Every structure is written in C-alpha cells, then in structure tokens.
Amino acid sequence: MRSFTVVLSPERSMDGYSVTAPAVPGAISGGTSREEALGNIVEAIEGVLAVMHEDGYDALEETPELIAAEVEKILGFRQEFGWDLVVETAVVQVDLAAVA
Numbered sequence: 454m455r456s457f458t459v460v461l462s463p464e465r466s467m468d469g470y471s472v473t474a475p476a477v478p479g480a481i482s483g484g485t486s487r488e489e490a491l492g493n494i495v496e497a498i499e500g501v502l503a504v505m506h507e508d509g510y511d512a513l514e515e516t517p518e519l520i521a522a523e524v525e526k527i528l529g530f531r532q533e534f535g536w537d538l539v540v541e542t543a544v545v546q547v548d549l550a551a552v553a
Contacts (some may be wrong), residue, residue, distance in 0.1 A: 454546045458515055459494050460523050461487065461541045462531065472482050474545075476515040477501050477521040502552040 461472045469485035472494040482497040484490030502512060513519060520542065527540050 455512075456521055456544050456546055457498055457512070458520050459491070459543055460520070460527060461490060461543060462527050463537075463539055463551070465536065473523060473527075474498050475519045476513045477505075478513070490545060492546055495547055498545070498547050499552050502549070506552060530551050 457474050457476055459472050459474045461470045462468075464471050464483065467483060469483055470487055470490035471481070471483040472490045474480040474494055474497070477498050478501075480494065480497040480501045482490060482493035484493050485541055489504055504544070505511065524542070528538050531540075
C-alpha cells in the first residue's frame with residue numbers, strides 16, 4: 454500500500470467534486486459525493502500507475518511544494534470562474550500490487 458495526497462475541489466457544474474493526485478500526473482477523477490470522488494481517484498491512480506510502470510516510470514516524489522503547486526493552480530481556476538476559493542486535501546491508500 455502507498456499513500457497519496459489528493460486535492461478535492463467542489464464542482465458546481467457536476468454538483469459534486471473533482472479530484473486530482475499531484476504525484477500521479479494524469480490521475481484526475483470526480484464524483485457526486487466526496488466519498489465517490491475519493492474512490493474514483495484511487496481507480497484513476499491505479500490505472501495511470503499501471504501505464505507508467507509499463508513504460509518504466511513511477512509516481513513523482515510527493516513533496517509539500519508539489520501539493521502546494523496543485524492547490525495554487527486549482528485556486529487560480531476557481532478565482533477565474535468566480536467560484537469560492539475552497540479546496541481540500543485528503544490521503545488515499547493505493548494497493549501497488551494491483552498495478553504491478
């Protein structure tokens with residue numbers, strides 16, 4: 454198992470959440486509830502990591518700077534659209550055996 458920090462953002466357009474995993478570029482998902490979004494991002498992380506491993510790559514090192522850059526990017530988009538400047542981080546567990 455490996456922990457990944459994810460960034461959740463409430464989405465008006467889908468009445469739910471979008472969620473990204475900064476350490477796994479391309480892992481993006483969403484859901485109509487926080488719980489659904491978190492479950493979906495685990496599946497997205499597994500899928501992206503499987504492809505990355507096939508190509509000889511691994512997830513990025515998770516650092517405070519990496520997470521902060523993702524939060525800043527999302528807040529910038531939210532400000533552009535006139536939405537509340539609200540994001541949340543969470544930690545999900547991914548079974549790396551499932552992607553090996």
